[in-house]
Amino acid sequence: MEQPGAMRVDDIVTVIIRRLADQQRVVPEYIVRDAVEAALRQRAGDTEPVPAHVAEELITGFCTGVTAVEDDSATMPAVLSGDETGRLMTALGLAVHVAAFNLDRDRLHIAQILNGAAAAMVALGAASRAAHADGTSAVLLSPATLRTARTTVVGVLQGLRDRGWQARHLDQAGTTALFGGVLDMLGAVPPT
Incomplete structure (x- = not known):
């Protein structure tokens, strides 16, 4: 019954x-x-x-943990230099790399990482092209893109630290330092 x-x-x-x-x-x-x-x-x-x-x-x-959509209409975009843009792109690419090596684990978490990294890279690429077209090296990123990038990088760090993800093929200390540096850099960007 x-x-x-x-x-x-x-x-x-x-x-x-x-x-x-x-x-x-x-x-x-x-x-x-x-x-x-x-x-x-x-x-x-x-x-x-x-x-x-x-x-x-x-x-x-x-x-749980899915936050409400924030209203970004009154928030200014963040301005990243060419170096900062490159560092962020490197971290997002490395996030995809680490996630790909752990596809057999935490499939829901991996899917969120891959989705977030893809969305952030698309937005970052579009912003870089717009900066180039304007003849500047200042890349403007929306608060939503910054949140997505932060969430993605934090998700990979959690996978490496707390979920037993494998990254033996990488320099663990260097990988963690890169992600930590990018998170520090994104934290220095105006809050969202």
């Missing part, structure tokens, strides 16, 4: 994807499904339909 309010895995995945999208986070469906199914297996095996209280815990858990 099905419990009142029980949900199918497909429905839970749909709700999580919608809530993440409402917060400007795009995660592939298969990543969310894998994470939900893994969480259910750890809890009680493959139980479907999922009891309402368990479904709500999963949805809340996967969407």
Whole structure:
């Protein structure tokens, strides 16, 4: 007998994807499904339909930490020099590199890192082209792009420090120093 309010895995995945999208986070469906199914297996095996209280815990858990969309209309863009732009681009590229070597771990976290790095690199590239077209080396970045870059770099550092991600092929101290330096640099940018 099905419990009142029980949900199918497909429905839970749909709700999580919608809530993440409402917060400007795009995660592939298969990543969310894998994470939900893994969480259910750890809890009680493959139980479907999922009891309402368990479904709500999963949805809340996967969407926790997702902040509300901030209004940036009154915030000035940050101005980065050519050197700072290069350092940020290097950190984002290294974030993708580290994430790619850890695809077999934390697929939801990896997807968020890859998505964030891609979005920040696209915005950074567009801003660099605009600066070049204007004949200046000052690259203007929106507060949203800075938040995305910070979140991406912090996510990789968390993966390396707290989630057991592998980066043996890299100089661990140098990689951590690069990410830390970029975070310091982004922290020096006007707050968002």
